[in-house]
Each structure stands twice: as structure tokens, then as C-alpha cells.
Amino acid sequence: MRTTLRSLLWRTALAAGLVCAVGLLPWLAHTDPALTVLKARSADRDPDPRVLADIRAQLGLDQGPLTLLGRWLTGLPRGDAGRSWLNGTDVTPAVLDALGASLLLMTAALAVAAVTAALVTARTLRGGPAGLRRAAAAHRRRGGSGTAVLAALPEFLTASLLATVVGVQLGWLPALGWYGPRWTILPALALGLPAGAVLGRLLDDLLPAALAEPWARAAAARGLPRRRIARQAVRRCLPALLPNTSLFVVGMTGGAVAVEQVFDIPGLGRTTLQAALAQDLPVLQAGTLALLLLAAAATALAHLASRLLTGPALRDGALPTLHPPAPPARTALPLVYGGALAAVVALGLPRDPLAVDTGARLHPPSLPHPFGTDALGRDVLARVAHGALDTLLLAVSIGAAALLAGVLLGLAPRLSGPLADTVNAVPPVLVALLVTAVHGGGATTPALAVLAVAWAPLATHTSALLRQERATTHLAATRALGAGRAHLLRRVLLPAVLPSVARHALLRLPGTALALASLSFLGLGAQPPSPEWGLLLAENQPYAERAPWTVLAPAAALALLGALAVGAAAGVRLPRRRRARTQLPLPRTEYAA
Template sequence: MRHRVIALLWRAGLAAALVCGIGLLPWLSRTDPALTVLKARSADRDPTSEVLAAIRSQLGLADGPLALLGRWVGGLWRGDAGRSWISGTEVTPAVLQALGASLLLMAVALAVAVVTAGLVCAPTLNRQGRRGRSAGGGSAVLAALPEFLTASILATVVGVQLGWLPALGWYGPQWTVLPALALGLPAGAVLGRLLDDLLPSAFAEPWALAAAARGLPNRRIAQQAVRRCLPGLLPNVGLFVVGITGGSVAVEQIFDIPGLGRTTLQAALAQDLPVLQAGTLLLLLLAAASTAAARLATRLLIGPALRDGTLPSLHRPTPPARTVQPFLYGGVLLGVVALGLPRDPLALDTGQRLRSPSWTHPFGTDALGRDVLARVAHGALDTLLLALAIGTVTLLVGVLLGLVPRLSGPLVDTVNAVPPVLGALLVTAVAGSGAGTPALAVGAVAWAPLATHTSALLRQERAALHVTATRGLGADRRYLLRHELLPAVLPSVTRHALLRLPGIALALASLAFLGLGAQPPTPEWGLLLAENQPYAERAPWAVLAPATALALLGALAVSAAGGVRWPRRRRAAVAVVEQPARARELVGAE
């Protein structure tokens, strides 16, 4: 009970710190809120001292940020989140309406993600965990597709050209299909790969072997195997719920959806503090609710086994998969970089604007006549190296914080409630704009899924029979962590980190697409997509080239993740013969 009270207080303190930090955003960014509000209300009006003073008096800015924050918190007890600084309307109805749109979109996107994850895992489920052909390449392409690019293609082709579904607006359930596909396909591909990573070990457990020997239907065994693996994935599903709700800013802008992510971003850009704080508070509450639901579902699935320490281990040491796919994808990506590096990515030739691929320009040219191959190759150095550096740091941070779930759990919920775009604005306000701002913003939130995955796997592994037996023989915590827990957790989390590598590159690309990342003429892949997206119909090669490079990165990450294994160590029987002193110490013989 004491630990739960401490965790609740820790969670409430982090949420309060985040809301207060957002409340101080205009003052942290060293800008005049009155000037920002004036530009948002009437950009053509002169910012005279009298006009600015009138705005400060109207909004109560003269009292200072702490007084503003106190009045806002005091109104929450009455259900009053204040009035918008820009429109003057009440904040609560507008934010709740935006939350309703986002929740509907999130529900449909999750349904798409579940179907996609099922298709990714279908080969493993049909083979009952046996080795064979995998859907890794297809899932890698889906996971690496930029959401804003997928949304643009769906809106242009399916919505406008074919007219099958509405592309713009938000007037009913049918308007949710295209944006839900753009959000659900990448999320489902990642979830499917995580589930596919655990299924072979579930099918190798004694209950599955006994069920197969007794002739139970394969479909029933597959259902139980999925149920067995779900507790390790439910925390990440909760993260996807919040991420889809608050982080789908680019998709909401493309389809003109009045969702919570778009509303929060617009409020942050306009420094409309009442709307920004209310939207952030709702995201925090949604993160807490999704985390509580994930924990409740985990307890319902395997609660008694977790309590009694009788859970079978999903860790099954296997040799790495022998495949040439990583070398194939890596070779193609390296070849593109090698061919494009000798070319000048900044050379302009207006006479060669939007030319189709040719021997002179294998990937065509962009709207300024620049060689697309050169820009993709030079942008690969920035994109790949930065994504790899961020991925390595987030893996280390995620594993270390995942080892202390009582500390990291509330921190994960708070961090995950902040969309990357809003995180970029907060980092920019505190640290200023610069080349490292997108990296800091993405790195500040990218460790959360890895920490959640580590904690979930550790919780199950600590309840495994072999860990319970080793603890009964007298092994201390350090020995258990080094020889039992880390070998069972690190391979899966490392593979997860590799799966997230294209996502990190996509997050950087999304910031560039929204104008918060790299700036022209930098040939960063996200910026290339943003620059060439308006010409997608006339010059599709200018968009497909960086998108294909991102897809190759995803396929390389997924195929390389299949070869990550913990070094095989000798079994306990061999250790007893070769290290009798240590063995006697464990069994208490000395």
C-alpha cells in the first residue's frame, strides 16, 4: 500500500510539473504573450504599447505567470478551463469536442492496427511457431512509411482521384477510414513484429507441446499462444493509444480533422495557454487511464502466476536466423549513398525542374532542378547517423529505467502524453532553436516504449519457475539480474529498439514536415518529403525516392533484428562441474 501511495504522488507531481511547465511556456521562450496573441487575432494591427497593454490587462498577464496558473487550476475544480486567448470562447467544450474526434479516430486506427498485426503474425500462427518464411519485409515497409506521406497519397488517390471515400473534413464515421489507415498501418506493423517475436517461445512451452500432442485444434492453440504473449505487449498498446490520440498532428492537418493533437499544436504555436494546458491535461488523463487498463488486463490474464512465481519463461535461447536479407537491404541502401555522394545536392538548374528519372538524374530532379539522388544520399548521412545515435541512447536509457519500474512507470506515462511536436516546442522554448533541437525532442520521448517493454518482460520473467528456483537456491539479486533476467529481456528489447529505428527517423521527418526540424537547404529526408509533397502528382519520383529510402531502412532494421541473440552460455550442469565453488555457494553447501 505504501508503494502505491508513493507511486501515485510521484505520478501526480510529474503531471503537475508538466502542466506548470506548459503554463510557463511563453515566459520560458522569452517572448511577449501579448504580442503573440495580437498577431494571432489581427496580424495587420500595429503592436503599439497601448494595444499590448490593453491585451495584457484583458488577459491578466500583468499579474505574472504564477497568478495565471493559480486561476486556471482553481477553475478546474468547477469544470472551467478558462477562455481562449485567441477566440474568447470557453475552452472546456472546444477541447472536449476535439477529444471526441481524436478518440473516434483512435478507435478506428486501433482496429486497423489489430488487423494489420494479425496479418503480420499470420505465418507464425499458421506454422505454430516453426521456422519458415516470414512477413518481415512487408511489415518493415509498413512500419517505415511516413504517416503524413501515406495520408497524402490516400487523400489524393483514394479520396480525390477515385472518389471512393471522403478526403477532407470530419462529418461522420466514413471520414475516419482514410486517416485511420494512415495511422493504423504503421502502428499495426510494429505491434505485429513485437508479437511475432514472442510467439515462437509461446508455442515451445510445455502446455503448447502437450496440447499439440493431444490433437487439439491448431486454431485453439494459436489463440492461447496470443493470450500468453499479450501481457508483454499491453503496456505498449497503451502507449499507442496516447500516441495516436495526441501525436497524429500531421494526419489531422492533411485531412482537416479537428482533433486534440491539432488543437494542442495550434494552441502551442499561438501561445493560447488555456487551450494548450487543457489539451495537455486531457492527454495526461488519457495516458493514466490507458496504463491502468493495461495493468488490469495483465492481472486478469496472468495475475495468479505473477503472484505465485509459477509463470513459464518466454525466453528460449535460439540460434540467430540465417538470412541474406540484411545484407541485401543494406547493400542497396549503401549503393544509393555511394552513387549520390559525389553529386552536388545544392546545385540549382531551373531548366531541369521536375525532370523524370534518366541516366543523368537517376532519381529525377525536384522543383528547383536539384538532383534527387544527390539529396537523398547526402541526407542519408544526417538521417541515419542521427537516428542511430538517438536509438542507441534511448535503448540504454529505456533498459536502465525499465529496471526500476516504480520510478519509470509514472515518468513513462507523463512523457508519453507529450506529442513529439509539443515536445519540440518545449525544447525550443527552453534550449532555443538549432540543429540539435529535433534530436532532443525525439530523444526525450523515444525511450518510453523501450522502458515499458523492459518492465513488462521483467515482471513476467521474475515470476518464471527457473528464476524462482534459482532464488530458492540462494542466488542474490545481482546474480539473478546478470545470469537470468538480462539474458531473457535484452534480446527482445534490442530487437524492439531496432524496430523503432525507422520510427525515430520518421519522427525527425515529421518535425521537418511541420517546419520544426531541419531547415532548407538541408537535404534531410523528412525535409525532402515536405518540400516535394506538393508536387507528388506531377513528380512522384521526388517523393518516392526518400520514402523508399525510409522503407529500406525499415526493412534493414527488421531483418537485422531477427539476428539479435544473447550469447549462448553453458548450462547449469556444466557450471557445477567446472565451477564447484560457485555452485556450492549457491546451494548453501558452504
């Protein structure tokens, strides 16, 4: 009870601090809120001092940020979140409508993600305990290439392709608007397919260990149906995935800004972003608070479901011992993917990515321009190759830092749990705005903003795996033999957790690269003519139907990066230590990975 109360107080303090920071955003950025509101209301109107003074008096800006924040907080118990600074309408109904649209889209996207994850894991589950080694080896030989490509596709690119091809050209489904269930299908596919691919990979990483446990082998020996064994294996693995699932829920709702903009959906993420860019503080604060409450609800449901699925095993330390899965098969696919990506970079680096040739606008691929040209006649191959250097190096650096921070914070779940839930509830764009206000703009702003949120899923994954590992019988036996905390952490817990979390970090590498570029495109980092991959996708998106090569080239580079990350993740294992011949070998469970 005391632990629950402490966690609740910690979450409340974090949420209050974040809401207060959002309320102080214009003053932290040293900008004039009245000038920002005037530009948002009428961009052509001159900033006359009298007009700015009238706006300050109308909004109460002369009273200072603390008075405005206190007035907004005192109105919340009455359901009054203030009025919009831009149009004067009540904030509460608008935020609730946006939240309803996002919840509906999130529900449909979760259904798509569940189906996608089921398809990813179908081969492993179909093999069952008897064919586990064969199925796992075949899966690792394939390297998960299709899943990697699906997970690496940017959401706004997927949304644009679905809207253009399925909605406009074929006319099968509506491409714009938000008027009923049929309008949710394409946005749900754009959001759910990448999330389902990542969740499916994480689940498929845990299934071999579950199917190798004694209960699964005993059930197969008794002749129980494979479907029943597969269902119990999924249930066995879900407690380790549910915390990440709750993070996906919040990410879908708060981070689907691009998809909501492509399909013109009045969702919570888009509403919060527009309010942040216009510095409409009442809407921004209410949207941020709604995201935080949604994160708290999703986290509480995930913890409750984990307890119900696992039962008293976590409390009593009675989970069965995990056996190591079959070792990954040697495959040359990561070398092929890495070689292809390196060849693209090597061929494009000697070319000039900024050379403009207006006479060669939107030319298709040819010998002089293997990837074609863009709307300004610039060589797409040169831009993809030069963009790979900044994008990949920065993404790898952020991924390594996020992995280190996630593992270290995951070892202290009482501290990292509430912090991760709070951080994940905030869209990266809002974090970038806060970083810009405190640190200032520049090329480092996207890196700091992405790093500020990238560690949260890894810390949650680490905590979930450690919670399950601490409940195993072999750990209780090792502790009973006199092993201390340092020995258990170094020799048992970390070897069981690090490979899975490292694979998770590699799976998120393409998304990190895309998040960096998308923030730069929003004006919070590097600006055109920088050849970052996300900028290339965004700049060429209007020409996707007329000149698809301008979009397919950077998308293919991201897909290659995803395939390379998944192929490399399949072989991540801790090296086994050499032991003296006179020393008895430790049980196999100490090497569980």
C-alpha cells in the first residue's frame, strides 16, 4: 500500500511539473505570447503596439504566467479548461472531441496491430514445442526481412501511399475526413501495421523460450492440441509485452500527428501540436493533461492485466525456469543488407547533393541519375547518400545512449516506471518545443528531444523482464545458496535481460532516424536543403504520384536500415564465459537469453 501511494504521488508530481512547464512555455522561450497570438489570428496584420497591448489585456498576459497558470488549474475541478486564445471557444469540448476521435482511431489501430503481430508469430506458434528448433532456425534464416521493412516504413509515408492509391486512384475507401467507421480503416492501417510489426517481433523473440519450458513439452507429450499450447505460450509471454503495449497505446494517440494531418483527422495529437506551434496555452495544457491521463489509464490497465495473466506467481516467486532458446542460425542476410546500404552511400558520396538543374526536374532513373531527380533537378542518389551519414550516425548514437539509460533506469522500476509513463505520454514534437525553449534551436535540438523519450520503452521492457526473472524458481534457489544481489544481477539477471532489450533497441533504430528527420522538417532542427531522409520524404511527398522514385528511394533506404537492424538483432547474444575445467558448470538457466 505504501509503495502504491508513493508511486501515485511520484506520478502526480511529474504530471504537475510537466503541465506547469507547458504553461510557462512562451516565457521560457523568451517570446511575446501576444505577438504569437496575433500572427496566428491574422498573419498579414502589422504588430502595432496598441494591438499587442489589447491582446495582452484581453488574455490577461499582464498578470504574468503564474497567475494564468493558477487560474487555469482552479478551473479544472469545474471542468473549465479556459478559452482558446485564438478563437475564444471553450477548450474542454474541443479537447474531449479530439480525444474521442483519437480513442476510436487507437482502437482500430490496435486491432490492426494485433492481427499483424499474430501473422508475424504464426510460423513459430505453428511449429509448437516439437518443431520449435526447426521453426526458430528457419525464422532466423529469413531474418524477419518483411517485418523489418514494415516496421521501418514511416507512418506519414504509409498514410500518403494509402490515401493516394487506395483512396484516390482506386476509390475503395475514403481518403480524407472523419465521418464514420469507413474513414477509420486507412488511418488505422497506417498506424497499426508498423506497431504490429514491432510488437510481433518482440513477442516472437519470447515465444521460443516459452515453448521450450517443461509445461509445453509435457502438454505436447499428452497430445494436447497445438492451438491450445500456442494460446498458453502467448499468455506466458504477454506480461513482458503489456508494458510496451501500453506505451504503443499512448504513442498511437499522442504521436499520430502526421497520420492525422494526412487524413485530416481532428485528433488529440494534431490538436496539441497545432496549439503548441501557435502557443495557444489553454488548448496546449488541456491536450497535454489529457495525454497524461490517458497514459496513466493505459499503464494501470497493463499492470492489472499482467497481474491477472500471471496470477500469484510474481508474488510467490513460482514462475517456471526459462530455458535458453535455440541458438540463432548463421545467415548472410545482414551482410547483404549492409552491403547494399554501403554501396548506395559509396556511389552517392562523390555526387553533389545541392547541385540544382532546373532543366532536369523530376527525371526518371537513368544512367546519369540512377535514382532520378527531384523537383529542383537535384540528384536523389546523392541526397540519399549524404543524408545517410548524418541520419545514421546520429540515430546510432542516440540508440546506444537510450539503451544504456533504459537498462540503468529499468533496474530501478519504482523510479523509472512513473517517469517512463509520463515521458511517453508527451509527443516528441512537444518535447522538442520545450527543449528549444530552454536550450535554443539548432541541429542538436532534435537529438535531445528524441533522446529524452527514446529510453522509456527500453526501460519499461527491462523492468518487465526483470520482474519475471526475479519470480523464477531457479533465482530463489540461487539466492537460498547464499548469492548476493551483485552476483545475481551480474551473473543471472543481466544475462537474461540484455539480449532481448538490445534487440528491442535495434528494432527501434529506423524509427529513431525518422523521428530526428521529422522534427527537423517541423523547423526544430536542420532545415532544407539538408539531405536528411525524413526531409527527403516530406519534400517529395507532393510528387509521389507523378514521380514515385523521389519517395521510393529514401523509403527503400529506411527499409534497408530496418532489415539490417532486425537481421543484426537476431544474432544478439551475450558471449559465454570460459570456465576452468575443474569448475563445475553452472545450470543452463544462467545463460538464458
